[in-house]
Amino acid sequence: MLLLEREKSKSLIVADALLRRLETSDDDYPYFYEVSKRLHAGFEGEKMVDRHWFEMTNLEKHSLFFNYELMNEFGFPHQIDTLLLTPKFLFILDIKHMSGRVDYEEEKNQFIRTRQDGVIESFSDPVAQVLRHGQYFERLFTNLQITLPIEYAIVFSNPSTIIGQVPKSVPFFHTSGLRFHVSKLLSKHSPVLTEKSLNKLSKLLLSSLKRKDTKPAISIDRIKKGVLCEACNYQVQMIYKNRTWCCPKCGVQNKKAFYQALDDYRILINDRIKNNEFRDFFEIDSMQIASKILSRLGLVAVGDKKGRYYIIPENIASRI
Numbered sequence: 001m002l003l004l005e006r007e008k009s010k011s012l013i014v015a016d017a018l019l020r021r022l023e024t025s026d027d028d029y030p031y032f033y034e035v036s037k038r039l040h041a042g043f044e045g046e047k048m049v050d051r052h053w054f055e056m057t058n059l060e061k062h063s064l065f066f067n068y069e070l071m072n073e074f075g076f077p078h079q080i081d082t083l084l085l086t087p088k089f090l091f092i093l094d095i096k097h098m099s100g101r102v103d104y105e106e107e108k109n110q111f112i113r114t115r116q117d118g119v120i121e122s123f124s125d126p127v128a129q130v131l132r133h134g135q136y137f138e139r140l141f142t143n144l145q146i147t148l149p150i151e152y153a154i155v156f157s158n159p160s161t162i163i164g165q166v167p168k169s170v171p172f173f174h175t176s177g178l179r180f181h182v183s184k185l186l187s188k189h190s191p192v193l194t195e196k197s198l199n200k201l202s203k204l205l206l207s208s209l210k211r212k213d214t215k216p217a218i219s220i221d222r223i224k225k226g227v228l229c230e231a232c233n234y235q236v237q238m239i240y241k242n243r244t245w246c247c248p249k250c251g252v253q254n255k256k257a258f259y260q261a262l263d264d265y266r267i268l269i270n271d272r273i274k275n276n277e278f279r280d281f282f283e284i285d286s287m288q289i290a291s292k293i294l295s296r297l298g299l300v301a302v303g304d305k306k307g308r309y310y311i312i313p314e315n316i317a318s319r320i
């Protein structure tokens with residue numbers, strides 16, 4: 001049973017917001033453009049891997065978590081692409097979306113990719129990463145007095161990746177091998193957890209979910225203010241007139257752009273906004289008009305008078 005849906009990572013959400021909000025001439029624009037492109041490809045790759053789980057008819061009772069994130073007892077984060085909990089084992093998956101050829105040199109803990117143009121690059125060690133996640137769960141299971149085997153795999157979502165020299169200790173394979181690998185694990189292990197303890201552990205994992213908050217190290221004065229017109233590729237600031245936002249260039253009128261702008265504020269600056277901050281960001285002179293817009297939004301208000309701020313919810317951009 002899928003307990004945690006796949007969501008875009010915070011880094012991807014931030015990169016996309018910066019592409020809307022940085023001037024295209026900004027020194028960091030090309031960097032965030034590349035980050036966004038790479039993370040979007042990775043996200044699509046992860047979704048391609050995800051589909052395979054729903055065709056596995058032999059999984060029986062299980063809990064599946066996509067993008068599982070937690071903070072360990074030492075205050076350090078874990079970001080796990082996929083976590084499968086069954087009565088027989090816990091399976092930790094790292095999903096890589098890469099082109100070219102990949103090799104792993106075990107004795108050096110070195111993961112390298114050779115691009116088609118011959119350029120060789122080194123990437124963070126996926127084996128050390130999954131084993132570190134596993135060590136967290138080993139500690140957790142010891143505390144819970146559970147003896148559940150932990151399995152690992154590095155899965156490549158791009159069919160064009162050539163998997164070269166890889167270690168034997170942690171399997172590396174293409175998405176197409178996932179189903180076969182899971183079948184092997186199901187035959188290898190015997191049940192350890194009862195259905196009741198599986199459910200209990202699943203609930204505990206869900207309640208320990210903690211997403212890492214990412215704010216960019218970009219000063220506010222580099223971020224474009226106001227409601228930006230999507231049709232004009234976020235290059236034109238819309239104006240507030242007759243209770244709606246209108247683009248002076250293409251004439252588009254919509255509320256969606258306003259919600260998108262509030263979401264950008266939440267992602268890049270703060271999820272709390274005061275009346276004066278709202279007026280400054282949306283370039284509205286009148287305090288009364290700002291108050292009316294804010295009250296019509298129905299946001300949760302905290303405090304009163306000058307100290308009052310409004311909380312911008314995470315789902316603000318999905319409002320229509």
Ligand SMILES: [Zn+2]
Pocket residue numbers: 229230231232236247248249250251252
């Ligand atoms: Zn426009």
